[in-house]
Amino acid sequence: MESSRQDIVDFIVKETPLEPAEAADIIETPPDSSRGDLALPCFKLAKALRNKPVVIAEDLAAAFQPTELVESALATGPYLNFRLARTPFLKAALEDPAAPTHDGDGRTIVLDYGSPNISKHLAYHHLRTLSIGFSLKRIFDQLGYRTVGINHLGDWGTTHGKLLAAWKMWGEGIDLTEDGVTKLNELYVRFNQEGAKEDGQDWFRRLEQGDAEARALWEQFREISLAEFDEVFSMLGVTFDVMKGESHYADLAEDAIRRVEATGLDEISEGAQVVMLTDLDMPPFFLRKADGATVYGTRDLAAVFDRYELYEFDRCIYVVDMGQSLYFKQLFAVLERMGLPYAGRVEHVSFGIVRFGGKKTGSRTGNVVLLREVVTEAIERIRAIIEDKNPDLADKEGVARAVGVGALLFSDLSAKRVKDVEFVWEDVLTFEGHTGPYLQYTHARCASILRKAGEDVGDDADLSLLTLPEEWELAKVLARFTDRVRIAARDAEPSVISQYLLLLAETFSRYYNLGNENPELKVLAPDPAARAARLALVGGVRDVLARGLFLLGMKAPEEM
Numbered sequence: 001m002e003s004s005r006q007d008i009v010d011f012i013v014k015e016t017p018l019e020p021a022e023a024a025d026i027i028e029t030p031p032d033s034s035r036g037d038l039a040l041p042c043f044k045l046a047k048a049l050r051n052k053p054v055v056i057a058e059d060l061a062a063a064f065q066p067t068e069l070v071e072s073a074l075a076t077g078p079y080l081n082f083r084l085a086r087t088p089f090l091k092a093a094l095e096d097p098a099a100p101t102h103d104g105d106g107r108t109i110v111l112d113y114g115s116p117n118i119s120k121h122l123a124y125h126h127l128r129t130l131s132i133g134f135s136l137k138r139i140f141d142q143l144g145y146r147t148v149g150i151n152h153l154g155d156w157g158t159t160h161g162k163l164l165a166a167w168k169m170w171g172e173g174i175d176l177t178e179d180g181v182t183k184l185n186e187l188y189v190r191f192n193q194e195g196a197k198e199d200g201q202d203w204f205r206r207l208e209q210g211d212a213e214a215r216a217l218w219e220q221f222r223e224i225s226l227a228e229f230d231e232v233f234s235m236l237g238v239t240f241d242v243m244k245g246e247s248h249y250a251d252l253a254e255d256a257i258r259r260v261e262a263t264g265l266d267e268i269s270e271g272a273q274v275v276m277l278t279d280l281d282m283p284p285f286f287l288r289k290a291d292g293a294t295v296y297g298t299r300d301l302a303a304v305f306d307r308y309e310l311y312e313f314d315r316c317i318y319v320v321d322m323g324q325s326l327y328f329k330q331l332f333a334v335l336e337r338m339g340l341p342y343a344g345r346v347e348h349v350s351f352g353i354v355r356f357g358g359k360k361t362g363s364r365t366g367n368v369v370l371l372r373e374v375v376t377e378a379i380e381r382i383r384a385i386i387e388d389k390n391p392d393l394a395d396k397e398g399v400a401r402a403v404g405v406g407a408l409l410f411s412d413l414s415a416k417r418v419k420d421v422e423f424v425w426e427d428v429l430t431f432e433g434h435t436g437p438y439l440q441y442t443h444a445r446c447a448s449i450l451r452k453a454g455e456d457v458g459d460d461a462d463l464s465l466l467t468l469p470e471e472w473e474l475a476k477v478l479a480r481f482t483d484r485v486r487i488a489a490r491d492a493e494p495s496v497i498s499q500y501l502l503l504l505a506e507t508f509s510r511y512y513n514l515g516n517e518n519p520e521l522k523v524l525a526p527d528p529a530a531r532a533a534r535l536a537l538v539g540g541v542r543d544v545l546a547r548g549l550f551l552l553g554m555k556a557p558e559e560m
């Protein structure tokens with residue numbers, strides 16, 4: 001698609017006042033492909049060329065000279081419709097359509113995702129930051145960026161002082177080896193009901209000052225939480241490159257404050273040290289509370305300084321729920337005011353709420369749906385479906401895991417991330433419809449066709465034999481993959497990939513089903529030359545589905 005498109009851009013640049021980038025931008029894909037493969041809407045040129053769009057289209061059609069890649073240009077009303085030369089296009093489209101690119105060119109993307117708070121369970125809603133963040137990491141990897149996935153663990157702050165105070169009052173002697181996180185969380189909840197604020201502050205201060213007892217307990221709580229997090233992360237297949245919790249920035253927070261002080265932005269307000277953002281209609285950004293303790297934001301400042309120093313990131317992406325939107329605006333405003341050159345490179349990639357059975361889930365709402373339990377249940381339910389439909393499947397357990405987890409990830413990534421997600425078991429797990437299992441199944445079907453064909457799958461197919469309109473459509477969808485990955489990266493929006501994969505799977509099914517009505521049109525057609533060409537097409541679909549699923553953090557079993 002790239003080079004065919006380039007020919008059209010060259011033509012537009014030659015014949016109109018448009019710059020290459022403008023020309024590339026203006027080209028459209030006609031909704032009805034019987035008109036052409038690409039189109040130039042000429043009303044967008046009317047002003048520049050001082051003529052009627054219909055006339056412009058006709059003039060341009062007359063001026064057009066066919067190239068090796070673009071066969072014709074036809075005026076239809078205000079549109080100039082181009083037809084691409086098929087064989088060279090097919091060749092390009094099927095030559096490693098899922099190949100990674102070098103867009104990144106040595107640039108680094110920092111992604112902060114997951115980042116849960118210790119001494120609490122991973123709840124179902126944590127899946128959002130995990131799935132979006134991890135998928136974005138793979139999307140940038142695909143484009144040849146260096147990526148750094150960071151787990152900015154919430155392991156510091158007065159909360160942890162409260163927990164220490166609670167432990168000292170009611171916890172000593174509790175056995176944490178089993179279900180430790182639940183027990184810690186119970187203590188924390190109890191403290192919020194019965195405990196005294198001062199005790200919490202006091203214990204946090206001891207922790208900050210390196211008091212041995214406080215430190216040892218805190219470390220124990222942290223280990224217990226991490227062990228549980230790791231289990232769930234590995235069930236999901238989500239990984240990180242770096243785990244640096246807020247505690248890592250406890251000492252560096254003082255440094256961060258000094259850097260802000262050096263710019264003269266800080267003020268004392270009601271005993272607290274803040275950066276005022278009144279003129280931006282935002283509340284003050286806290287550097288230090290009145291009791292002297294640093295806060296979440298201070299540690300985020302220290303973290304972003306550290307990240308830039310280490311990675312000189314091109315983008316630093318925070319995948320965090322919408323509830324923290326104002327907070328990130330404040331944080332970014334402070335960076336801006338400090339005059340840091342990378343202030344424009346930080347972004348909050350936010351997302352909507354997930355409702356489980358109609359209810360919002362979360363630890364603050366008292367309706368905690370544990371992520372681990374949902375994953376386990378998804379796998380169990382898929383296992384049951386496999387047992388029922390395909391009991392002889394070779395790697396039943398592996399497939400149940402891949403599909404169960406994949407179903408959850410896909411349901412989380414299929415709609416635009418800012419939208420709220422409504423979790424309904426039946427919708428998420430069905431093999432028909434817009435689901436992960438459906439995509440995985442389509443992939444397995446392609447793989448099975450290729451398996452059956454065995455040695456017939458060669459590189460030397462005569463692609464000019466792919467003359468069906470359905471084949472042409474499918475090839476055009478395949479050719480769009482890399483462009484979709486670029487958009488997904490630009491907008492930090494994995495749903496661009498999910499939606500694309502659904503379109504690809506549907507376009508494939510439409511093609512594949514032709515064979516049910518007419519045996520001549522089967523992929524494994526009697527004619528060996530036709531078969532080879534069709535297998536090349538199916539191979540492309542398999543590769544792009546596999547790669548696309550990978551970009552969503554999903555597995556693509558060969559057999560289902």
Ligand code: ARG
Pocket residue numbers: 112114115116117152153154300303318320
């Ligand atoms: N621990 C925080 C929470 O659970 C999320 C941290 C997000 N990352 C960051 N750099 N602030 O709400």
